[in-house]
Amino acid sequence: MADKENNAVHKKKVTLESGIEVKPLYTREDMQDSEADKSIPGQYPFTRGIHPEMYRKRPFTIRQYAGFASPEETNKRFKFLIENGQTGLNVAFDLPTQCGLNSDNPRSLGEVGRVGMSVDTLDDFEIAFDGIDLNKITVSLTINGAAIVLMAMYFALAEKRGYDVKTLRGTAQNDILKEFIGRGTWIFPVDPSVKLVVDTVEYCANHVPKYSPVSVCGYHIRESGANPVQEMAYAFCIAKTYTDETLKRGIDIDEFASRLSFNFDIYGNLFEQIAKFRGGRRLWAKIIREDYNAKNDKSSWMRMIAGGGGGGLTKEQPENNIIRSSYYALISALSGTQTMALCSYDEAYTIPTEKAAELSLRTMQILIHEMGICDTVDPLGGSYYVEALTDRLEKEIREEMKTVKKMGGMVEAVASGKIQEKVSHQAYDRELGIQNGEIPKVGVNIFQKDEDPKPVEFHKYNADAANYQIEKLQQIKAKRNEEQVQSCLEKLKADCMQNVNLMPTVIEAVKAYTTVGEIIHVMKDVYGEYEEPIFF
């Protein structure tokens, strides 16, 4: 009887989400044509990691996403996280800030400070980063549509505090192309949106060379329904778009490519994810060296943040998400990530509580300090299965990139809505798969139990705090030099029309306490707004 069952297991076809079939056994023969044998960590094409010693020298950076309501509260949370051993900050902004609206805009009603920190002027940054040494901690700004303004604020803050921006480190998400596919905080049409990203890349290459101006996000594309191969392929196509446009400005590939980084998703099959990262890292290195003739090895590094996998977490039996996230952390470390952030277990139904956020932090610390994950580089290197799958994923990602080319390139594929339609239909297929049990989810369609619905909690919307933010905005407006603000805005409009790099003028504008909303408004006047393709 047992033998019969075993036979049935062996005969059952196993197909990964990316459509790759998995054999019950892998041997040396599966690695015959593999590049694995020649692969050395820290050496091109970096399959085994971008550094020769990886975590042996320094563990991955822990960087949880945080940002609450007012700059004052955010400042407190930052200090709490730093005291608890976090080495990088990841700032969340509220939706008005992300969409380029001031707190007192009627469209901001009910959203000020709700899902992150509210920022109207440089004054808010001065409060949020008060007492935090910008040279000791790296700050990541999760901002896209309005990224040029918030980056300008960060640079202006650093300058005002006397830091040399030449040595300033940090990251902005600033990947607008993925916002059109998932996440949705686009503002301008696709072409000017890309132009603004390239403005920041160009400015950083020339003035803030240690800063990472773009973190290309496969993450949200995967969350929107893409499979692991598409996640990598679309992210690479997006990164290539920014690269191509930056090259057109006359900047050498080696002047900026090393500052591009990636943000990827983890949920799904453990080995498929690891192979996705190892194969993806090898492919990206080849693209940068072979297609763009980069001379500097650093240019071809696929640096990444990975660890979160919101799409894999469930509202049912939410404690299971603690276990899932521990696996995601393991996957991320086994894949050679540079930075890790985990989703908190309660994130499927609420904004993480402090306790849940602490558990995420401890999960990563246990992995680093108790599990020996940092002892040796790429411990899975040489595994027949992992290496064969790595080769296969590299090939599949390369093939998928060609389909984007067939859609007319990434800008066209996004402007027409073709990519959005494809991934959202896949999200529907996945939902059907979970409904009919084809995709097993513990606690959802197998091993369910009757449980009371979990209390969904949002950070209590603090209308007083929102009003305080609006009050502060009015005070700043009353105090600032209005003439200077208006002249900055006029200069900005002229810059927009003359198609020059906007960054210097935006920096001048934020230093004069011009608001996020005022700056974005001028840009909208010139560029217009994105019209979302509707395919239903």
Next chain:
Amino acid sequence: MKVLLSKPGLDGHDVGVKVLAYAVKDAGFEVAYSGLRKSIEEIVEKATDIKADVIGLSILSGSHLILCEKMRDVMSKSGLTIPWLVGGNIPHGDVDTLINLGAAAAFPTGTTVEEVVHYLKEIE
């Protein structure tokens, strides 16, 4: 029956509403989608223009109470009498409040796509 699915407010989470749109379409209904970041006024106007039979609001940022108060006001001003529904990240404890604001139904966090489709079939 024509269903207008919509995203009021600034929330950009649209995976759920798009999945629902496919499911509603597969169930044989006609579907229209507003796109992201529409004001309540724009949504009600669109419902009038396309002669929708029901409006669905998808809200995940937590601002459902504020937006639905607005929905009540704008609907009553417009004279439109079609039912409207709310879904997304809605705490169970807010369901009654939303019904009192005039929602025909409020689907709390954890509602399946099937349950919404079933509801639409019942009111058809």
